[in-house]
Amino acid sequence: MELVKAKLITIITERLLRHEITDMIKLKGATGYTRSEVEGEGSRGIRASDFEGRNVKIETIVSESVADAIMQEVSENYFENYAVIAYVRDVEVARGAKYLRR
Amino acid sequence: MELVKAKLITIITERLLRHEITDMIKLKGATGYTRSEVEGEGSRGIRASDFEGRNVKIETIVSESVADAIMQEVSENYFENYAVIAYVRDVEVARGAKYLRR
Amino acid sequence: MELVKAKLITIITERLLRHEITDMIKLKGATGYTRSEVEGEGSRGIRASDFEGRNVKIETIVSESVADAIMQEVSENYFENYAVIAYVRDVEVARGAKYLRR
Amino acid sequence: MDALLSNFTSPIVLAYVLGIIVRLVKSDLEIPKPVYQGISIYLLLAIGLKGGVELSKTPLADFAGPFGATLFMGVLTPILAFLVLRFIGRFDIINASAIAAHYGSVSAVTFIAAITYSELQGFQPEGFMPTLLALLEVPGIMVALLIPHFMAQGKQVSLKKAVREVATGGSIVLLAGGLAIGFLAGPEKFAGIEPFFVNGFQGALVIFLLELGMVTASRLGDLRKVGWFLVGFGVIMPLIFGSLAVVAGHFAGLSIGGTTVFAAMVSSGSYIAAPAAVRIALPKASPALYLTASLGITFPFNIALGIPIYLFISEWVASF
Amino acid sequence: MDALLSNFTSPIVLAYVLGIIVRLVKSDLEIPKPVYQGISIYLLLAIGLKGGVELSKTPLADFAGPFGATLFMGVLTPILAFLVLRFIGRFDIINASAIAAHYGSVSAVTFIAAITYSELQGFQPEGFMPTLLALLEVPGIMVALLIPHFMAQGKQVSLKKAVREVATGGSIVLLAGGLAIGFLAGPEKFAGIEPFFVNGFQGALVIFLLELGMVTASRLGDLRKVGWFLVGFGVIMPLIFGSLAVVAGHFAGLSIGGTTVFAAMVSSGSYIAAPAAVRIALPKASPALYLTASLGITFPFNIALGIPIYLFISEWVASF
Amino acid sequence: MDALLSNFTSPIVLAYVLGIIVRLVKSDLEIPKPVYQGISIYLLLAIGLKGGVELSKTPLADFAGPFGATLFMGVLTPILAFLVLRFIGRFDIINASAIAAHYGSVSAVTFIAAITYSELQGFQPEGFMPTLLALLEVPGIMVALLIPHFMAQGKQVSLKKAVREVATGGSIVLLAGGLAIGFLAGPEKFAGIEPFFVNGFQGALVIFLLELGMVTASRLGDLRKVGWFLVGFGVIMPLIFGSLAVVAGHFAGLSIGGTTVFAAMVSSGSYIAAPAAVRIALPKASPALYLTASLGITFPFNIALGIPIYLFISEWVASF
Ligand SMILES: Nc1ncnc2c1ncn2[C@@H]1O[C@H](COP(=O)(O)O)[C@@H](O)[C@H]1O
Ligand SMILES: Nc1ncnc2c1ncn2[C@@H]1O[C@H](COP(=O)(O)O)[C@@H](O)[C@H]1O
Ligand SMILES: Nc1ncnc2c1ncn2[C@@H]1O[C@H](COP(=O)(O)O)[C@@H](O)[C@H]1O
Ligand code: NA
Numbered sequence A, B, C: 001m002e003l004v005k006a007k008l009i010t011i012i013t014e015r016l017l018r019h020e021i022t023d024m025i026k027l028k029g030a031t032g033y034t035r036s037e038v039e040g041e042g043s044r045g046i047r048a049s050d051f052e053g054r055n056v057k058i059e060t061i062v063s064e065s066v067a068d069a070i071m072q073e074v075s076e077n078y079f080e081n082y083a084v085i086a087y088v089r090d091v092e093v094a095r096g097a098k099y100l101r102r
Numbered sequence D, E, F: 001m002d003a004l005l006s007n008f009t010s011p012i013v014l015a016y017v018l019g020i021i022v023r024l025v026k027s028d029l030e031i032p033k034p035v036y037q038g039i040s041i042y043l044l045l046a047i048g049l050k051g052g053v054e055l056s057k058t059p060l061a062d063f064a065g066p067f068g069a070t071l072f073m074g075v076l077t078p079i080l081a082f083l084v085l086r087f088i089g090r091f092d093i094i095n096a097s098a099i100a101a102h103y104g105s106v107s108a109v110t111f112i113a114a115i116t117y118s119e120l121q122g123f124q125p126e127g128f129m130p131t132l133l134a135l136l137e138v139p140g141i142m143v144a145l146l147i148p149h150f151m152a153q154g155k156q157v158s159l160k161k162a163v164r165e166v167a168t169g170g171s172i173v174l175l176a177g178g179l180a181i182g183f184l185a186g187p188e189k190f191a192g193i194e195p196f197f198v199n200g201f202q203g204a205l206v207i208f209l210l211e212l213g214m215v216t217a218s219r220l221g222d223l224r225k226v227g228w229f230l231v232g233f234g235v236i237m238p239l240i241f242g243s244l245a246v247v248a249g250h251f252a253g254l255s256i257g258g259t260t261v262f263a264a265m266v267s268s269g270s271y272i273a274a275p276a277a278v279r280i281a282l283p284k285a286s287p288a289l290y291l292t293a294s295l296g297i298t299f300p301f302n303i304a305l306g307i308p309i310y311l312f313i314s315e316w317v318a319s320f
C-alpha cells in the first residue's frame, strides 16, 4: 500500500448551488466528490429558501493544480453573492493515482 | 485569490449539547460554524436520550488563539461529564480574513 | 490542556459495508469512530442497492501504526470490489491518550 | 365578524399560532425536515389530484374565463407591486423586482387555507381552482424577473435558469402532475386512493402549519430590520390585490367560494417557488426583505384576517 | 386471566415483541429517525387534541379531584423511589435521584397503551386524562432533581436548565399545545381533522412500538450490568405505585377506565423527557442505570402485565 | 384490451410515469429518503398484517398446494434464467448468476400492483398470497448464489453472509413479522389498526411509485450499456415465467385472482432484497446489469403490460 499526497477541498454553501458546484468541480478536473447535508451559521445568515434551510458540504480530493483552479473559481464567482466558505488541506490518499487525473 | 492559514476545529458530542457548544464557540470568538448529524461509538457508549441517539459534529474555522481558547474550554468543562471528542488541524481558507476576527 | 498528534482516517464507501468497516477498524485497534450519511460520485458509479443510494463516511482517530493497519486492510480487501475511498491526515486531539491505545 | 372569530379557532390557525409560540419559548421541538417535506409533497399532490378529478368533470367553456383572469392578475400584480416598491418605497430595482416576484407568485398554503375556510362557511369553490394555482405560479415570477433584465441589470443566463427552476420546481411538478393523474384517472379510479389523499388532508395541514408557524417566528426578528414601509406593504397590498381579484373573479364567472379562493391566491406571496427562483436570478437581492414580507407579514395576515375579508367582499360583490 | 392473554395478542404488544426479535436476529431493519420522530409528534399531538376536545365538554368540578391526585402522586413517587434506591439499593445520591426522576415522570406510550387496552376491555377513561399526563411530566422530575440540590451536590444553573428543558421539551409542548387547540376548537371544528388524528392513531402506534422494541432490545445487554436490585425495582415499584394510584384515583372520583390509565401513568417511568433533563442537571448520573430501568424493565413489564393488573385492581377497588 | 387501457390510467401506473417524467425534465423534486423508507415499511407491514389476518381464517389444507407451487417455481426460475443468460446470452458465470438471483426472487411492488389490479377487475386473490411472497424471496436468491459456488468461483463465507442478509433483511422481517402479528391478532383485534393499514394503502402506493419512477429513470441511461440481449430477456423471460406460473398456480388450486398475482410474483425480479445479497456474495457482478434488468426493464413491463396479460392468461387457463 502506498499513499499519495493530494489536496482535500471542502466547500460549504447554500443547498441551491449543490448541482452547480459539483458540475463546476468536475469541469475543473475533479474525478469525484462527496456531499452531505449540514446546518450552519456564518457572517451573512442568508437562507435563500428558508424551508430547506440546510447547507451542503462538498468535499473533493484533487491534485494541487485542480485545487487551485477550484478555489479560484469559488473566489471569483460565488463569494460575492452566495453564502459560501471554502478551505483546503493536505491529505494522503490510498489508491491516489485514481483521483489525480491531472 | 489568496489563501489564509487557519485552524479547523472539529467537536463531536452528544446532541443535547448542540446549542450550548455553538454558543460557547461563538463566545470564544468564532465567526461561524457548520453542524451535522453523525452516529458514533467511543469509549463510553453514553447516549443520553437513546431515541435521538445521534451525535452532532460541529466544525469551525478560527484563528490560532481562538482555537486554543475553544479547545481549552472543551477540555475543562465537557470532557469529564459528556461524550465528546475534539481535534484541530491546519487548513487554508479562501477569503480567510472574514473568519479570523482575532 | 495538551494536544496529542494523531491520524484522522476518513473512509467513504457503500452503505452495505457500514458495519463491516467499523468492525474492521475496531479490530485493528481504533477505540471509536464517527459515521455519517453522504452522497457521492466517483470513478465507478456503483450503487449496490439503488434505493439506499447513499454512501457512508467513517472517520476515526488513531495512532500512526493503527492508521497504517487500517489503510492496508482497506487497500487489500475493499478496493477491488467495492466503491471506496480512503485518506489520512494529521490532527491534534485533546485528551488524545484516550484514542491511541497503541 | 362571527366568521372572523370562527376562523381564529380553526385548528389550522391555532396550529400556526402554536408554532410561533413554540419558537418564542425556545422549545426544542423540531419537525424533522424529511417529515415536513413529506407532508408538503402529500399536500401538493392531493390538491393536484382532487383538482384533476374535478377538472375531468368540468366543461372546458366554464374554464376559459377564470383562466384569462388568472393570467391577467398574474401579470398585473407583480407590475403593480414593483411600481409601489420602487417609486413609493424607494427600494432599488433589484430588491423591488425580487419582492414583486413573490407577490406575483402564490402561496399554496394560503390557497389551501382559503379552500378549507370557504367550504366550512358553506361556499364550495370550483373544482378547477388547483389548475389556476399551478397557472399563477409562473407568469408572476417571470414578469418581475424580466424587469431588471430590461433595465439591463440582470444577466441573460440566470433568467433562463430561474424560469427553469420555477417550471421544473417540485411544487409545480407535483401540482401539475397531480392534476394530470387526477384528470386521466377520473373519479372512479380516484376512489381507491381517496381515503389517503382526502381524509388525511386537513390533519396533515395542522402539522404543516405548526412548522410554518415556527419558520415564521424565526422571521419575526427581521421585522424591525425591513422597515415599516414593507410591513405596511405586506398588509395593504394583499387587500388591494384581493379586492381587484374579487372583481376579476366575479366577472370571470367564479362562484362566491371560487372568488374567495382566487382572491386569496392572487393576494398571497410565494415563499417556496419564488425564493428559489429569485435567489438564482437576482442573487444580490436581500432574502431578509422578500422572505420577511411574504412569509412574515402577508402570510399570517391572510391566514388570520385576509381570507375572511375576501369572502366578505366576495359575498358583497356577488350581491349586486 | 383472559384479559391478560388477550393483551398478549394485541397488535401493539406483538409489534413491540417483533421489534425485540428484529434486533436479536440482527436484522438490518431500521425505522428512519425522522419517521420515528414524525410518528412521535403525531401521537402526542393526537393525544393532546383529543384530550382538549373532551376537556371542552367536561365541567371544571369533575376535574379538581384528579388534578389534585396527580400532583400528589407526582410528588410522592419520586420521593419514595429515591428512598428505596438510596437506602435499600445503596445507590449514591446522584444516581438514586436520577432514577427517581424517571419514575416521577411518565411514559406517554404506556399511557396510550393503557387507554387503548381499557377501551378494548369496555372501560372508557375520562376525556381529560391527557391533561393529567401533561401535568404529571413536570413535578416528578423537579422533585427528584431538587434532592441532590438540597444535599448540595448539584449546581444551581443546571437545575434551572433542566426545568426549562422539561417545560419546553417537545413532548410537553405538543401535549399542552394539542390540548389548547382541541379545547379552543371544540368538537365541531375538530371533525375536519378527526380522520387524520383518530383513525390512524392505533396503526401508527404499531410502527412506533416496533421501533420501541428495537430500542429496548439494545438495552437488554445492560440488564446484567445494572444488577438484580434494579431489575426487581423496575418490576416491584410500578406495582406499588400503580396500587397507590388506583386508590388515589378511585377517591379522586375517576372511573374504572380512568383509574387504570392513571395507575399506568403513575407507575411508568419516562424515557424521553426525563433522560434529557437528567442528563443536563445530573451529568454524572449513569444513563445505563436510568434508561435500562425505565425503558428496559418497567416499560415492557407495564405493557405486557402491568396494565391488565391495574385494570384488575381498579375493578376490585371499585367493587367496594 | 379494455382492461389493458384501464390499467394505463390507474393512478399507480400514472404516478410511475410521472416519476419518470420528473427525472427526464430534470426537476429538482426529491422524495426524501426517510419518507420513502417509511412508506416502504408501511407497505410491507400492511401486506403482512392483512395476509396474516386472512391466513388465520384459511384452513391449512388449502394452503399446501400453493405452498408447493411457490417452492417449485422459486427453484425453477433462477435455474432457467441462469441457463438462458449463460448459454444463449453468453454472460460469464458470475453475472449470469447475479441476474438469475434477481429473477428467482420477487418484487413486492409488482406483487402489490397485481393484487390491486386483480381486485379492481373483480378477481379477489387468496388471502394467503403474502405468505407466498415471503416464501418466494429466499429460495430463488439462494439457488442462484449456489451456482457459482458449485462452480468454485464464489467464497463460502460470502454465501453465508448473503443468506443471512436475505433472511434477516428488512423486507422479509416486515413481511413475516406482519404475517405473524396479523395471524396471532386475528380479525377482531386487527379492526383497530385497519383504518391505518388498509385505507391509506393505495394512496401511499402512489407516492411510492412516484419515487420508483424517478429511480427507474436514472436507470434508463444504462439501457444502452447492457445490450439488446438483456432488454429482450427482461421482457420475454417474465412472459415465460408468468405463463408457467399460471399453469402451476392453476393446478395448485389458486383462483383466477390468485393465479394472476402468483404469475406476477414469479415473473418479477427483486430490486431490494436481491441486490443487497448479490452485492455481498458476488461483489464482482455488475450492478448496472442486474439492476437495469430487474428495475429498468422487467418492472415497468410487468406494471404496464405483464399483469393484465397474466390475468388474461389466467382467465383463459381457468376456462378449460
Ligand atoms: N468560521 C466558520 N467555520 C465553519 N463554517 C463556517 C464558518 N463561517 C461560515 N461557515 C459556513 O459557511 C456558511 C456560509 O457562511 P457565510 O457566507 O459566512 O454566511 C455558513 O452557513 C456555515 O455553514
Ligand atoms: N477514536 C475516535 N475516532 C473518531 N470519533 C470518535 C473516536 N472516539 C470517539 N469518537 C466520537 O466521539 C463520541 C464520544 O466519544 P466518547 O466520549 O469516547 O464516548 C463518539 O460517539 C464518537 O462519535
Ligand atoms: N475525488 C474524490 N473526492 C471526494 N470523494 C470521492 C472522490 N472519488 C470518490 N469519492 C467518494 O467515494 C465514493 C466511491 O468512489 P469510487 O470507488 O471512485 O466509485 C464516491 O461515491 C464518492 O463519495
Ligand atoms: Na400572488
Ligand code: NA
Binding pocket: E077, E102, E103, E104, E105, E106, E107, E265, E266, E267, E268, E269, E270
Ligand atoms: Na411515573
Ligand code: NA
Binding pocket: F077, F102, F103, F104, F105, F106, F107, F140, F265, F266, F267, F268, F269, F270
Ligand atoms: Na421472480
